[in-house]
Amino acid sequence: MPKADKQSVDYTRGHADSHCGETFDGDHGYCRHFIETPSGAADLGACERVSGSIKRVYWCRLFARANAK
Numbered sequence: 001m002p003k004a005d006k007q008s009v010d011y012t013r014g015h016a017d018s019h020c021g022e023t024f025d026g027d028h029g030y031c032r033h034f035i036e037t038p039s040g041a042a043d044l045g046a047c048e049r050v051s052g053s054i055k056r057v058y059w060c061r062l063f064a065r066a067n068a069k
Helices: none
Strands: 034-036 044-047
Touching: none
Parallel strands: none
Antiparallel strands: 034 044
16 A cells, blocks of 8 residues: 555644654553654654654644554
């Protein structure tokens, strides 16, 4: 399945209950599709469903809450 472009999924700033990547210990509001970068870039990653670099604190319509650790 091809990845969606950011504009088509309303990729915008998220909030405490729904955002792309884990941002603090005990965070439960992040998305299961977020992929951390091996380079260790603290605020960037990738997404299984959206193309391009993804900021942890952003959100899109494809958001799906990650399972708690």
